[in-house]
Amino acid sequence: MSINQFAGLRKIRRLVESYQRPVDKFDPSGSWSHQYDIYMIAHSNFVNLGTIRVSRKPSKNGARLELLTVRPTAEPNLQHFTQATLVCEGNLLASPRQWSVTTKIAASETAAPYFNSGMTKTSEFNNGQVCISADGKTMDKTIPLTEPYGCKFCMLDAVQRMPAEKGFVIPEFVFLDEYDQIRSGYRLEFRQNTSIQLKYETAMLSLFTMAGTGQIPASYWRDATGRLLFFVSGLEVYVLSEENGIPLGFYKEPDVFKQSAQLMKKEGE
Amino acid sequence: MSLNRRDFLGSAVGGTLLSLSGGSVGAAPIGTDRPNILMIIVDQMNLDAISAYREILKDPAYGCHWLNTPNLDYLVGNGTSFIESHSADPICCPARASVFTGRMSCEHGVFYNNIGIDADVPNLGQWLEREAGYKTVYCGKWHAGGAWNCPTISGVRKIPGFDILPVGSHYGVGRTLDYEVSTSTEAFVRNYKDPRPLFMVAGLLNPHDICFWHPVSSRGLITLDEDYYGLGEALPSLPPNQDVSFDETGITDRNKIDPNQWGDMQWKNYIHDYLRQIEILDRDVGRMLDAVRARDDNTVVIFTSDHGDGAGRHRRVGKWQPYESSVKVPLIIYGPGVRAGAVDQKHLVSGVDLFPTVCELAGAVSPQNMRGYSLVPLLRGTAMQEWRDHVYYSFQHTGRCIRTKKYKYVMRYKFSGQVSKPPSGPEVPDLPFVLKEGGAASRFVPGEGDRFEKEPNEFLFDIENDPWETRNLAGDPQYSTVLEAHEQLLRNWEAMLDIGTRHDRN
Numbered sequence: 054m055s056i057n058q059f060a061g062l063r064k065i066r067r068l069v070e071s072y073q074r075p076v077d078k079f080d081p082s083g084s085w086s087h088q089y090d091i092y093m094i095a096h097s098n099f100v101n102l103g104t105i106r107v108s109r110k111p112s113k114n115g116a117r118l119e120l121l122t123v124r125p126t127a128e129p130n131l132q133h134f135t136q137a138t139l140v141c142e143g144n145l146l147a148s149p150r151q152w153s154v155t156t157k158i159a160a161s162e163t164a165a166p167y168f169n170s171g172m173t174k175t176s177e178f179n180n181g182q183v184c185i186s187a188d189g190k191t192m193d194k195t196i197p198l199t200e201p202y203g204c205k206f207c208m209l210d211a212v213q214r215m216p217a218e219k220g221f222v223i224p225e226f227v228f229l230d231e232y233d234q235i236r237s238g239y240r241l242e243f244r245q246n247t248s249i250q251l252k253y254e255t256a257m258l259s260l261f262t263m264a265g266t267g268q269i270p271a272s273y274w275r276d277a278t279g280r281l282l283f284f285v286s287g288l289e290v291y292v293l294s295e296e297n298g299i300p301l302g303f304y305k306e307p308d309v310f311k312q313s314a315q316l317m318k319k320e321g322e
Numbered sequence: 323m324s325l326n327r328r329d330f331l332g333s334a335v336g337g338t339l340l341s342l343s344g345g346s347v348g349a350a351p352i353g354t355d356r357p358n359i360l361m362i363i364v365d366q367m368n369l370d371a372i373s374a375y376r377e378i379l380k381d382p383a384y385g386c387h388w389l390n391t392p393n394l395d396y397l398v399g400n401g402t403s404f405i406e407s408h409s410a411d412p413i414c415c416p417a418r419a420s421v422f423t424g425r426m427s428c429e430h431g432v433f434y435n436n437i438g439i440d441a442d443v444p445n446l447g448q449w450l451e452r453e454a455g456y457k458t459v460y461c462g463k464w465h466a467g468g469a470w471n472c473p474t475i476s477g478v479r480k481i482p483g484f485d486i487l488p489v490g491s492h493y494g495v496g497r498t499l500d501y502e503v504s505t506s507t508e509a510f511v512r513n514y515k516d517p518r519p520l521f522m523v524a525g526l527l528n529p530h531d532i533c534f535w536h537p538v539s540s541r542g543l544i545t546l547d548e549d550y551y552g553l554g555e556a557l558p559s560l561p562p563n564q565d566v567s568f569d570e571t572g573i574t575d576r577n578k579i580d581p582n583q584w585g586d587m588q589w590k591n592y593i594h595d596y597l598r599q600i601e602i603l604d605r606d607v608g609r610m611l612d613a614v615r616a617r618d619d620n621t622v623v624i625f626t627s628d629h630g631d632g633a634g635r636h637r638r639v640g641k642w643q644p645y646e647s648s649v650k651v652p653l654i655i656y657g658p659g660v661r662a663g664a665v666d667q668k669h670l671v672s673g674v675d676l677f678p679t680v681c682e683l684a685g686a687v688s689p690q691n692m693r694g695y696s697l698v699p700l701l702r703g704t705a706m707q708e709w710r711d712h713v714y715y716s717f718q719h720t721g722r723c724i725r726t727k728k729y730k731y732v733m734r735y736k737f738s739g740q741v742s743k744p745p746s747g748p749e750v751p752d753l754p755f756v757l758k759e760g761g762a763a764s765r766f767v768p769g770e771g772d773r774f775e776k777e778p779n780e781f782l783f784d785i786e787n788d789p790w791e792t793r794n795l796a797g798d799p800q801y802s803t804v805l806e807a808h809e810q811l812l813r814n815w816e817a818m819l820d821i822g823t824r825h826d827r828n
Contacts, residue, residue: 060550064543093495097539100493124502127472127479127488133502156505158489170487172509185612187512193616231501233612234605236390242552262551266390267601269497270551287544287595288534289497314541 054247057317059260061272061285062249064094067312068292069283071304072251074276075296081213081279084110088295089209090305091124094288099309103132105291107209115143115150120206126158131167133158137232139207146203146226147211151177154232174233185233196235202227203239208263209291213279217243217259228265239265249274252302258282356454356685357657358520358621360511360614361676363421364603365414365463365496365530366641367627369407369650371600374398378405378665381562381789385633388558389597393608394654397625401656402664402701408725410673410693411716412629412641412648417673418466421626422446424677424692427716428821434719438467444689446677447483450521454686457518458483459510462490462503462525471527484523495534496527497602504606511613511621520621521684526606529599532631535592536639537583545584546591557590558597561635561790564589568794570636572734572779574718577632577640589634596633622657622683624676635790644723644732644781645791649715655679660701669700670713670727691820714815720778724811730791731808732781782808 056070057063079085086108093100103124110117122135139152157171165171174193176185183198203211203226215221222242229235241263249258261273269287276282284291294301369375371385374395379386397403410420411427419425419432422445427433431440439445445466450456460481465471472492473481480486487510489502507524514520535545549557570578584592607625614621628651632638635647642648653671674694681688682696693714699706712726721734780796782805795801 060546091498093493093497094534094544095493095495096534097541100495102493102495102498124489124498125492126502127474127490127492131488133489133506135501135505156509158487158502158506166509168485168487169510169513170506172505172512187612187616193612230602230605234608236601236605238390264551264553264556267598267605269595269598269602270553287497288495288531310543311541314543317543 055320056249057320059247059272060270061260061262062274062283063317064285064313065092065099065283065290065292065309066316068099068304068309070250070252071302072282072292073253073302074251074256074282075280075293075299075301077296077299079276079278079280079296081210082111086295086297087209087281087293089284089291090294091122092290092292092305092309094290094310097311097314098307099290099305100307101305104294105206105209106295107206109210112140115141116147116210117141118147118149118207118210121162122206123162130160131158132160134162135231136162137206139204141207141210144201145211145215145223146201147207148200148202149176149178149204149207149229151175152204152232176233183235198235199227199237202229202235204229205231208273209281209284212241212261212273213275213281215241215243215261217246217261217275219243228268230267236266236268239263239268355620356456356519357683358511358514358617358619359456359522359624359680359683360507360610360621361521361523361624361680362526362607362610362626363418363463363523364526364528364625364627365465366532366629366631367529367600367603367652368630368633368647369405369627369652371597372398372403372652375405375665378667383559383561385558385593385597385600388556388593389601391601391604393604393611394625394652396611397607397623397654397656398663398665400662401623401654402661402666403652403654404669404671404697404700405665405667406670406727407626407651407653408670408672408713408715409627409629409649409651412643413717414465414628414641415467416716417628418464420693421628421673421676422466424674424688424694426674426693426714426819429691429693429819432467433716435465436468445481445483446680447481447521447523449483449677449681449689450684450686451483454681454684455518456521456684457514457516458485459487459520459522460484460525461487461507461510461523462500463527464525472525490525491527491530494527496529496531496599500526500528500603500606504609508609508613511610512616519684521680524610526603528603528606529596529631531599532592532596533640535595536577537579545588545595547585547587549587549591553594556594558593560586560589560593561633563635563790563792564637566636566792568781569779572721573643577638577642579637579639581637584637592639593634596631620658622655622660624680625652625654625656626673626676627651628673642718644715644717644721644730644734646730646785646789649717649723649725655697655701661703664703666700669709670711670725671697671700672713672715693819712811712815714812722812722816724808724815725785726808726811728784728786729804729808730781730783730785731796731805731812732783733778733809733812735778780805 108119139149141147157166271286274283416427447458472490629641678696782796
């Protein structure tokens, strides 16, 4: 099938066709570290807006995830950091049970927050509700949280173990966007396996799509090992750019979107 | 008093009378219990896209029936909100400059995007810092002057009168970067312990991301022509006014999408995704509200938008039009002393009302020549005798509107000439942007033959009976008296304005 038939992937076709997958074996249930480049499509340009690194360590009942998101600010010497530690269930959605999230504007990951911009929130799920505290002293709120539930960034892990089988669907679940705001009415389903041309190979990739409250419809694209390569939602694009510290090659110039549009137009002619 | 005598008398001409309850407007002495104020200003959000309004805006074509905004619903349920809330000039910079100066576009000089505020006109930060001793902090999208979105800590992108948290939509997209704004604002509000009261502004860019669904920037790749994601009944119904028969000459064509370009499915996907972006910003609002609730103090929250979005009405996307979808903006105020659960459907309010409102809340005297009025009496529910009977707004450089409860009168001089090269002038540093519409940024001279049509195109809509603006009554002899009365309101209003150095008026 032509890549242009896939609403998510065709936006970054130029990048996909230059993409070099990791060569190592991958076990989504094991220990691994993935870094994604975060891009946004703006004014037809393809703009890099930082990175998110997901590190997974399996545990008895699930896994521990360490996440670090680094985004640019308006100042070249400052960045916005979101560092999160999550203890996740071994279920389909890798539902977090306990998590701690620190955000700040700072000169580096270890530097002090700039101008009162730093805070830490901790959350714990128990008996159908989540309790959120801030800076370890204020019990901010307790919110009902219905299972099953997932989390935007835990999905970068969870989707890698979902069955790529016809009919697989999680028809309704609750979602934590970022880490603290809860929305219902999510649906995720396996759509199909299909051959996609990458730089040196035609790879069999699996497509899952997700929609819900506050979710621009999204596509997750994984390879046959389960490794999540691309996440595309509206203007937002995540591309696997490092596995276990090894960088991956792909075309990432600002004209990715424009070139992809040209490729689609050319194919249509 | 936040109104000077000339404003008062000027607005009283032509049947308008403003009479405010005694003692509710004016300066409280500095040192009294002045609240912290958090102003959240978003970009391109329609007033009707708040789920709490479903019982008020019953037509299923309104956005409120197709999304869930629990945090905005909380504000509506626990604060006072306004259904007749209007942008002062429905495009980013002019609207924002009006919010932050309390003046109209031709006065503060930002009559188009990417022009700086006239240096003689103070902004809210400068005013509250100087007149009321507030700590003033800005985080996120500013774009109230200058060709940039987000401020820096120092230099030309430092906003006068504010300390800066330098995050947000500096690349022109809100998704992912609005998260920086909401978390940084949340942290700052939680951490704030200074004895001075705090005035903080959080500028979120979304749902402005929807601009990139436009056929030109999306290049056929963003706005889908099929139900690719199997959304089915979650796709919203289409507005009833997509096709209208009146002549729209004078209104920008840029945001009108031809039926040959977009069919029903593209519009449904467009509106669907637009509403999802509002749900995303609702989460950012929730984060900041968590901080306010955790403080459990006297913090007042103001939520508004600079302008709305076409959302398919009149087959339009974007803003910059005189239609309700572009002009009506959410306005919610929440906090101690503010009536809870009051949805005001009666009073016409404007973006220029926020400056005097904030001043009164802060116990500061407003600057002279405010074009709006403090909303505090409406927030307190104190006795109001009368309120204005029309609001004014400008649009698209030469467009002007008078909106009464029943009618909307619109006039615009279409640009018709050519400007061979950009005029130069130190007071308009970003002039080439203005030239998109025809230049002459330093002068607004309606009827000056080679640049503007001599006769304006006029609309008159009966908003009460035709809320979707489908019938232009301007040429109907039955309405000639109504038309003239509204023209007079417009003339009276404009006679009162102090036109800035960048405009002339004839």
